[in-house]
Amino acid sequence: KNVIELTRAASRVYKSTGTPLVVAGAPAWGSALIQEAVTNTKGVFYVGRVADEDLVPLMRHAVGFVFPSLYEGF
Numbered sequence: 588k589n590v591i592e593l594t595r596a597a598s599r600v601y602k603s604t605g606t607p608l609v610v611a612g613a614p615a616w617g618s619a620l621i622q623e624a625v626t627n628t629k630g631v632f633y634v635g636r637v638a639d640e641d642l643v644p645l646m647r648h649a650v651g652f653v654f655p656s657l658y659e660g661f
Contacts (some may be wrong), residue, residue, distance in 0.1 A: 589655065593608070594628045594631045596639055598628045600630075601630025608631045609645070610617070611635075
């Protein structure tokens with residue numbers, strides 16, 4: 588749910604393993620805060636919107652996948 592907190596955790600992972608966090612997707616609400624967190628966090632990279640044909644190679648080479656949600660409903 589919280590991309591900024593995710594960048595903090597990713598920074599700790601990067602320091603211990605060298606594994607970066609790549610944040611992909613079109614800018615959304617709060618994107619200025621997210622962009623600031625991504626820009627100022629070592630080991631975190633924002634690549635923006637990824638073309639459909641590039642999604643498979645990007646995900647194929649990923650160690651993991653995180654899909655933080657902004658809304659939850661029941």
